[in-house]
Amino acid sequence: MHPLLAQRERLLLYLSGWAFLATLLAALTAPGRWTWFEAAALIVPVTLVYAFFSLSIWYLVRAMPLTTVPIPRLVGVHLVGALASSMAMVLVVQGWAAVLRELIRWSVALTAADLRLLFGGGVLLYLLAAATHFLLAAFETSREAERRSFEAQLLARDSELKALRAQIDPHFLFNSLNSISALTSADPAAARMMTERLANFFRASVAAGRQPLITLDQELGLARQYLEIEQVRFGTRLSVAVDADPDVLVLRIPSLLLQPIVENAVKHGIAQTIEGGCVRIEARRRGSQVHVRVTNPVDAESTGGPGTSFGLEAVRLRLRAIAAAEAALDARREARSFVVDMILPSDL
Amino acid sequence: MPIRTIIVDDEPLARRLVREHVSAVTDAVVVAECGNGFEAVKAIQELAPDVVLIDVQMPKLNGFEVLELVEGSFAVIFVTAHDEHALRAFEVNAVDYLLKPVDAARFRQAWEKAISAVQRKTLRPVRTLGALGQKRTDRILIRDGGNVHVVPAEAIDVVLAQDDYVEVRAGGKKYLKQQTMGEMEAQLDPQRFVRIHRSTIINIDRLAKIELYAKDSRVATLKDGSTWNVSRAGYDLLRQLLDR
Numbered sequence: 369m370h371p372l373l374a375q376r377e378r379l380l381l382y383l384s385g386w387a388f389l390a391t392l393l394a395a396l397t398a399p400g401r402w403t404w405f406e407a408a409a410l411i412v413p414v415t416l417v418y419a420f421f422s423l424s425i426w427y428l429v430r431a432m433p434l435t436t437v438p439i440p441r442l443v444g445v446h447l448v449g450a451l452a453s454s455m456a457m458v459l460v461v462q463g464w465a466a467v468l469r470e471l472i473r474w475s476v477a478l479t480a481a482d483l484r485l486l487f488g489g490g491v492l493l494y495l496l497a498a499a500t501h502f503l504l505a506a507f508e509t510s511r512e513a514e515r516r517s518f519e520a521q522l523l524a525r526d527s528e529l530k531a532l533r534a535q536i537d538p539h540f541l542f543n544s545l546n547s548i549s550a551l552t553s554a555d556p557a558a559a560r561m562m563t564e565r566l567a568n569f570f571r572a573s574v575a576a577g578r579q580p581l582i583t584l585d586q587e588l589g590l591a592r593q594y595l596e597i598e599q600v601r602f603g604t605r606l607s608v609a610v611d612a613d614p615d616v617l618v619l620r621i622p623s624l625l626l627q628p629i630v631e632n633a634v635k636h637g638i639a640q641t642i643e644g645g646c647v648r649i650e651a652r653r654r655g656s657q658v659h660v661r662v663t664n665p666v667d668a669e670s671t672g673g674p675g676t677s678f679g680l681e682a683v684r685l686r687l688r689a690i691a692a693a694e695a696a697l698d699a700r701r702e703a704r705s706f707v708v709d710m711i712l713p714s715d716l
Numbered sequence: 717m718p719i720r721t722i723i724v725d726d727e728p729l730a731r732r733l734v735r736e737h738v739s740a741v742t743d744a745v746v747v748a749e750c751g752n753g754f755e756a757v758k759a760i761q762e763l764a765p766d767v768v769l770i771d772v773q774m775p776k777l778n779g780f781e782v783l784e785l786v787e788g789s790f791a792v793i794f795v796t797a798h799d800e801h802a803l804r805a806f807e808v809n810a811v812d813y814l815l816k817p818v819d820a821a822r823f824r825q826a827w828e829k830a831i832s833a834v835q836r837k838t839l840r841p842v843r844t845l846g847a848l849g850q851k852r853t854d855r856i857l858i859r860d861g862g863n864v865h866v867v868p869a870e871a872i873d874v875v876l877a878q879d880d881y882v883e884v885r886a887g888g889k890k891y892l893k894q895q896t897m898g899e900m901e902a903q904l905d906p907q908r909f910v911r912i913h914r915s916t917i918i919n920i921d922r923l924a925k926i927e928l929y930a931k932d933s934r935v936a937t938l939k940d941g942s943t944w945n946v947s948r949a950g951y952d953l954l955r956q957l958l959d960r
Contacts, residue, residue, distance in 0.1 A: 550733035
């Protein structure tokens with residue numbers, strides 16, 4: 369659809385621009401021999417027809433965009449267009465003058481100088497219209513690009529949120545199965561218990577993943593189950609402490625939000641230290657907010673923390689999507705520990 | 717002669733499983749089980765094993781770093797839950813790469829490969845990632861007998877060529893490491909370390925001044941007062957870095 373015909377306001381603006389130019393042209397061709405009114409009656413209707421005719425430049429601009437067609441060729445095409453259209457306009461003016469003479473016996477006589485002036489005006493008008501259409505095309509293209517990038521952003525955020533809904537690390541499964549395999553011959557009862565824990569954890573996390581919100585009690589339960597399984601793998605290197613105020617347990621939080629933080633605490637904390645330590649989870653109520661803190665030991669000699677890890681970034685994005693203003697995530701490295709503080713509104 | 721084997725994994729259960737697989741094959745003896753890379757370096761140096769079964773992900777020193785620090789002729793089999801290191805493993809001439817959970821048939825296959833290489837003496841020497849020029853590191857590992865020093869790159873002041881070794885000076889201490897200057901240069905961050913001379917790499921943060929003392933001959937003074945010759949090529953490198 370032609371962008372000027374698509375909206376009435378635009379078309380009106382376009383035509384009033386032309387009317388102004390037509391009046392100007394009429395003024396130029398009224399060198400005393402004609403009255404103002406005569407000149408306008410001759411020129412303005414023809415120019416307005418010319419205006420409508422010039423709308424077709426749009427299709428030329430579309431077919432030969434500025435970005436792909438070489439400039440000399442563009443200039444050539446539009447120059448030929450300008451000369452041809454202007455020639456046509458001059459012929460139409462002459463015809464219209466004849467009609468006027470026949471119809472109401474006006475004594476309008478067009479001299480060669482008038483025709484030259486009209487021809488020049490026609491060329492200029494064509495070029496002006498072409499420039500307008502190029503501008504319009506550029507405007508449309510940039511708006512289209514903007515719309516597409518916005519759409520892409522929306523799509524990306526959508527799929528991101530799905531992916532971020534805490535994918536359980538497959539290596540967790542492989543390592544757990546390896547532990548079970550080791551226990552099978554040495555301690556069959558422990559192997560069976562580990563199998564059950566693993567099954568329960570996966571079942572619970574799949575169920576939690578289907579719901580957008582679960583209670584903090586459920587989320588902490590999942591974290592506990594996860595850590596119990598990792599305790600089998602890491603033995604004495606991993607101890608766990610969960611400390612939550614009773615009144616926060618019933619509050620609802622986005623499901624599996626804590627899970628990647630706890631996974632990080634094991635993967636980047638416990639697994640990177642020889643002596644291991646305690647993964648501590650605390651949950652407190654502060655007014656209309658819930659404060660959750662996860663602390664884990666880190667290797668004192670390592671420089672980086674898991675602050676830029678994908679897991680934490682995912683949590684941060686989810687928090688922003690869910691409650692941008694009232695939620696926050698802060699992760700910091702201290703001398704021998706890594707601390708993640710999460711603040712959530714209590715009324716989710 | 718029984719095959720002398722060392723098992724390295726930071727997880728007790730993972731070690732137990734590998735030990736079980738090893739004990740199922742005849743003629744093998746586990747001479748050491750190590751729970752971390754430091755123990756592994758010491759054990760491999762002291763016990764001269766035929767086969768080393770080693771995890772990649774471990775605290776402080778990972779499996780590749782352990783191999784970088786030890787000498788000797790032994791077959792390496794990686795045992796890990798992560799498949800993404802397989803290519804690197806074969807580049808350092810590992811005999812095989814087993815994924816956890818390890819299955820018995822696959823273990824036997826890897827073991828036979830290792831044993832045949834050990835017995836026919838067709839073992840290819842373990843290559844280090846440093847020698848492959850692949851690894852840029854933020855710390856330098858140096859073995860001193862059975863002990864391992866971990867020197868953070870930012871703590872290094874200068875690295876000097878010493879015959880077949882490089883001497884790493886960091887915080888007033890000197891460490892010798894068997895490596896070439898070229899390998900060392902490739903491992904260190906080029907934004908921070910400059911080879912100012914064939915036999916000298918300096919940490920640019922330690923540089924105090926550069927002086928001309930003869931035509932085409934300059935001397936760099938570090939903040940600790942030590943002075944080092946700067947070659948013409950070295951000066952060009954320094955200037956490139958400092959101009960930026």
